[in-house]
Amino acid sequence: MGILLAGLLLFSAGCDNIFEYSPYKAGVRVPYSDLNLKALKVLEEQSREAFAPFSVGVFGDTHTYYDDFEEQVARFNKQDSLAFIAHMGDLTLSGIYREFIWYRKISSKLKHPLLTLIGNHDYLSNGEFMYEEMFGPSNFTLVYNNCLFVFMDDIIWEKNVQDPDFAWLESVLEGSEHYKYRFVLAHIPPWSAPFSKGNEYYYNMLMEKYGVDLSLHGHTHSYTYGQPYENGPPYFTSSSSKRREIFYLDVKEDGFEIRKEDI
Amino acid sequence: MALKSGKRIFKEWVARSGSWVLLLGGLLLAPSARAEGGPSEATLQVDESFLARPMPLVFQEDTVLFKFSWLKPQQLRLQYAGLIGFASVGLGYEFTPRYSAALYYGVLSDTFGGSSVRVHTVSIKSSWRLFREDLLGPVEPRAGFSLNWGNTNNTFRRLPAHYPEKYYFQNKLHLAPFWGAEWALPLREGKWIKGIGLYAEMSTLDAYVLEMVRTRYVGLHDIWNLALGITLYLD
Numbered sequence: 161m162g163i164l165l166a167g168l169l170l171f172s173a174g175c176d177n178i179f180e181y182s183p184y185k186a187g188v189r190v191p192y193s194d195l196n197l198k199a200l201k202v203l204e205e206q207s208r209e210a211f212a213p214f215s216v217g218v219f220g221d222t223h224t225y226y227d228d229f230e231e232q233v234a235r236f237n238k239q240d241s242l243a244f245i246a247h248m249g250d251l252t253l254s255g256i257y258r259e260f261i262w263y264r265k266i267s268s269k270l271k272h273p274l275l276t277l278i279g280n281h282d283y284l285s286n287g288e289f290m291y292e293e294m295f296g297p298s299n300f301t302l303v304y305n306n307c308l309f310v311f312m313d314d315i316i317w318e319k320n321v322q323d324p325d326f327a328w329l330e331s332v333l334e335g336s337e338h339y340k341y342r343f344v345l346a347h348i349p350p351w352s353a354p355f356s357k358g359n360e361y362y363y364n365m366l367m368e369k370y371g372v373d374l375s376l377h378g379h380t381h382s383y384t385y386g387q388p389y390e391n392g393p394p395y396f397t398s399s400s401s402k403r404r405e406i407f408y409l410d411v412k413e414d415g416f417e418i419r420k421e422d423i
Numbered sequence: 424m425a426l427k428s429g430k431r432i433f434k435e436w437v438a439r440s441g442s443w444v445l446l447l448g449g450l451l452l453a454p455s456a457r458a459e460g461g462p463s464e465a466t467l468q469v470d471e472s473f474l475a476r477p478m479p480l481v482f483q484e485d486t487v488l489f490k491f492s493w494l495k496p497q498q499l500r501l502q503y504a505g506l507i508g509f510a511s512v513g514l515g516y517e518f519t520p521r522y523s524a525a526l527y528y529g530v531l532s533d534t535f536g537g538s539s540v541r542v543h544t545v546s547i548k549s550s551w552r553l554f555r556e557d558l559l560g561p562v563e564p565r566a567g568f569s570l571n572w573g574n575t576n577n578t579f580r581r582l583p584a585h586y587p588e589k590y591y592f593q594n595k596l597h598l599a600p601f602w603g604a605e606w607a608l609p610l611r612e613g614k615w616i617k618g619i620g621l622y623a624e625m626s627t628l629d630a631y632v633l634e635m636v637r638t639r640y641v642g643l644h645d646i647w648n649l650a651l652g653i654t655l656y657l658d
């Protein structure tokens with residue numbers, strides 16, 4: 161038995177968590193806490209007071225497409241001058257503990273600061289709590305080189321049909337006219353099914369009212385760029401990792417541009 | 424976005440009611456398997472109390488005599504970790520010399536396991552002895568699988584009504600294969616315990632196996648976890 165036990169232990173020496181209490185476990189207690197908050201701190205220090213051109217890497221819906229995800233990370237690392245990378249949400253498939261850890265293990269190889277949005281899949285089982293402990297609050301903002309980035313949790317069904325926190329969105333967009341650009345990032349685009357017609361209208365109305373320059377999303381698993389509403393900003397959706405594409409948001413003096421790169 | 428992939432196909436198989444009927448049916452029919460072999464001598468000697476009174480039950484076309492005393496477990500188990508909670512207790516039943524099953528209840532909470540969430544898990548574990556009894560002395564290698572039914576936030580068997588059909592796959596039930604061994608010590612003097620066993624098992628989850636098959640990133644070394652337990656063999 162002793163030999164057998166030793167064998168078991170040896171075999172599992174590679175695992176960093178040999179004992180697993182539950183796939184639904186949350187309460188990380190590993191060095192992975194407040195990752196977004198830590199990245200935001202780094203970015204605040206890097207940011208300049210006045211506008212200066214910069215680029216942001218964008219991808220999302222990595223789910224469990226781990227091989228493609230790894231290649232996306234490697235491709236982003238070939239770029240030297242990215243301000244940060246935005247993950248548009250759905251970093252897991254079932255919101256279970258190991259999927260969060262796998263996401264962290266792969267994304268930790270990124271040499272650029274990473275900001276991770278929450279997606280609908282990340283709310284499954286105890287993912288909501290896992291996300292909060294690992295990354296921080298699911299709504300947050302960043303001012304970088306005099307541009308405003310709003311990261312918004314717009315998950316609805318998985319919160320038992322709860323409207324997006326439009327009051328918060330409005331509170332951070334209010335008085336943002338003095339920034340050079342305003343970008344809003346949220347996992348689900350407003351035309352997608354979880355949004356009611358009223359919420360869809362209201363979301364775009366807020367974009368228009370506060371002069372948001374671009375609304376960025378994930379969720380659809382395919383790349384789109386266009387102006388779906390008569391008024392309001394252009395909308396962008398990133399593809400899933402399976403499509404083997406990454407995106408850049410180039411923010412320039414005379415405008416901004418979304419660039420797609422195939423891997 | 425709901426994903427359409429091999430995972431769904433696999434998981435649909437796992438969740439299709441037919442496969443559960445088969446597995447649960449196996450458990451339900453286990454008493455009849457005993458009945459076929461005839462009640463053991465010990466059962467015959469017990470007085471005709473209510474528990475020991477034969478009760479006719481019809482399984483399909485076969486009538487078997489069911490006794491409530493058969494529900495009395497032959498084992499009590501206590502387990503640490505192993506995907507079904509920080510700690511769990513189980514009732515074990517030996518159906519054949521090779522096959523035994525156990526019903527576990529496990530808990531994970533702030534007090535038990537330091538998790539910020541509470542998870543209650545009910546698990547039915549089927550295990551098979553891999554070698555003939557006494558071939559390896561007191562060590563009994565075994566393998567099998569558990570059906571884990573986890574109860575916590577945002578888990579469901581049937582999707583809540585506000586979702587479109589098949590938006591998500593069910594995430595309450597999981598199949599967990601395992602392998603391991605028990606080291607058994609007979610106790611001569613025990614009044615109601617005739618033996619004690621210490622076991623160690625490596626287990627994994629359907630979802631992890633699927634990622635191992637589907638991706639290069641998740642390897643065989645990434646999917647296992649260890650459970651430790653004690654079995655008390657009741658007299």
Ligand SMILES: [Fe+2]
Pocket residue numbers: 221250279281379380381424
């Ligand atoms: Fe997705």
